Amino acid sequence: MKIIQSIESLNEYTNQTYPQEIGFVPTMGALHLGHVSLIAQSIKENSITVVSIFINPTQFDQKNDLTHYPKETDKDLDKLRNLGIDAVFLPKYNEIYHDNYNFRIHENQLSNQYCGAHRKGHFDGVLTVVMKLFNLVKPTRAYFGEKDYQQLSLIKNMVAAFFLDLEIVSCPTIRENDGLAMSSRNSRLATEQRNIAAGLYKTISSGLDINEIKERLTHLGFKIEYIEVLDNRLLVAAKLGNIRLIDNIQIKSNKENK
Numbered sequence: 001m002k003i004i005q006s007i008e009s010l011n012e013y014t015n016q017t018y019p020q021e022i023g024f025v026p027t028m029g030a031l032h033l034g035h036v037s038l039i040a041q042s043i044k045e046n047s048i049t050v051v052s053i054f055i056n057p058t059q060f061d062q063k064n065d066l067t068h069y070p071k072e073t074d075k076d077l078d079k080l081r082n083l084g085i086d087a088v089f090l091p092k093y094n095e096i097y098h099d100n101y102n103f104r105i106h107e108n109q110l111s112n113q114y115c116g117a118h119r120k121g122h123f124d125g126v127l128t129v130v131m132k133l134f135n136l137v138k139p140t141r142a143y144f145g146e147k148d149y150q151q152l153s154l155i156k157n158m159v160a161a162f163f164l165d166l167e168i169v170s171c172p173t174i175r176e177n178d179g180l181a182m183s184s185r186n187s188r189l190a191t192e193q194r195n196i197a198a199g200l201y202k203t204i205s206s207g208l209d210i211n212e213i214k215e216r217l218t219h220l221g222f223k224i225e226y227i228e229v230l231d232n233r234l235l236v237a238a239k240l241g242n243i244r245l246i247d248n249i250q251i252k253s254n255k256e257n258k
């Protein structure tokens with residue numbers, strides 16, 4: 001596994017490997033089985049798999065969240081070696097944002113809703129870093145989780161809007177045994193919060209209507225940010241203490257319910 005820490009080395013690598021197909025999995029590290037599922041899919045579908053680890057500051061609306069975001073680079077590198085990926089890209093902030101974030105991608109509609117309504121500038125940061133990483137890694141396919149459904153939709157829309165020549169592959173949400181969607185932030189939950197957290201998925205998938213879901217989650221101790229429908233999905237964001245959890249499920253059509 002090649003460890004690439006500069007854009008210059010990445011360019012050398014992509015020149016060497018051209019014209020082989022590159023599968024790309026962008027992450028912020030603290031890798032768990034959700035990330036592993038994206039990586040496994042990429043390994044299956046491409047001759048080369050590149051994973052990036054970059055905790056992207058521009059997508060954090062709360063300084064505290066950025067400061068406490070888990071950093072486990074050595075552990076992550078061991079996991080990636082075991083998975084058999086070809087290269088990991090660990091860019092530095094100054095290289096990615098040599099323009100001081102003066103240029104950014106702004107989507108004007110969906111990014112103002114749901115998570116975007118509660119996290120100012122979040123999706124500008126996400127879309128900008130993803131565009132930069134796509135231009136650097138030049139993947140044939142890039143892999144994103146349905147866990148972050150709004151992010152996935154925005155990235156698909158950005159690829160279409162800018163005629164980017166790559167395929168976005170969406171991958172299902174990987175969950176803990178009790179249903180909690182895996183997330184790097186879960187490690188920050190205290191034991192009691194971790195027990196309550198399982199109630200998020202259980203409640204949204206219980207078949208109750210939105211008002212009943214709100215009542216039950218509030219009763220369990222969640223502070224709800226939003227519960228809303230996007231496409232055929234029910235999206236939820238809720239906090240336990242300072243830890244913000246998001247999840248979503250596919251809504252069954254009337255036909256399937258019968």
Ligand code: AMP
Binds near residue numbers: 148183
């Ligand atoms: P992150 O490191 O949290 O930025 O996530 C990197 C990628 O992994 C994104 O495409 C996420 O949607 C995806 N991902 C995170 N958690 C999960 C999960 N539990 N199941 C599937 N994909 C996930």
